């Protein structure tokens with residue numbers, strides 16, 4: 001497969017976010033002076049304790065949350081607003097699916113907005129409905145689906161729009177353990193087939209290690225930062241019972257116990 005002309009590398013320099021008034025004397029930063037490079041095509045995990053600012057950083061990359069300082073660039077273009085190159089998969093699929101549309105209509109929604117012809121829409125939705133394992137459920141409505149199936153629809157819809165960068169905010173956090181495990185495996189397969197840049201937020205060390213090529217550890221807030229980055233070179237699919245997995249798990253866990 002040929003490499004895309006744009007690599008969709010994300011460069012973050014001295015990035016800050018504060019919700020305080022700029023004129024306030026004692027500015028309270030959620031994240032402060034974050035430096036990070038995420039290469040195009042990489043599976044990057046942001047791992048950190050609850051409330052440290054993972055979603056804030058992800059939403060800044062999405063262009064939903066403004067910067068209070070520093071730079072955030074995709075392919076050297078400063079991010080100041082949402083763009084078609086980036087799409088977010090949220091924890092709660094319910095809030096992002098249209099209940100009055102079928103699975104197929106939900107997946108095709110963005111394509112319809114882009115005025116893509118019906119036959120092509122069908123070809124694209126067929127591909128991604130198949131990729132997330134929802135063949136045979138095309139004509140169902142969200143209320144007829146389980147939580148895991150709704151999350152698959154959300155993922156298929158995002159993939160159908162073909163963003164280069166997939167931003168995932170604890171997308172499997174509300175699923176039961178078995179469904180979560182299945183979705184994790186499928187996400188890795190999808191990522192390996194589509195070559196997208198994935199930034200995945202979680203506070204679960206095992207999930208981070210099952211998925212990520214690189215794992216950025218965020219410190220406890222306020223003024224949270226990425227304090228360490230682990231390269232995870234274990235081959236996919238990863239075996240949680242392997243000594244290498246266990247060793248990396250312990251290293252990262254030790255980091256949070258310090």
Ligand SMILES: Nc1ncnc2c1ncn2[C@@H]1O[C@H](COP(=O)(O)OP(=O)(O)OP(=O)(O)O)[C@@H](O)[C@H]1O
Pocket residue numbers: 019030048049050051052053054055056057203221
């Ligand atoms: N719009 C907002 N106004 C003020 N403070 C906010 C706003 N959004 C988030 N915060 C604060 O920013 C901090 C970081 O929140 P964020 O949701 O980014 O953390 P998180 O690491 O994703 O947490 P979790 O894992 O629990 O989802 C929290 O203290 C939160 O209260």
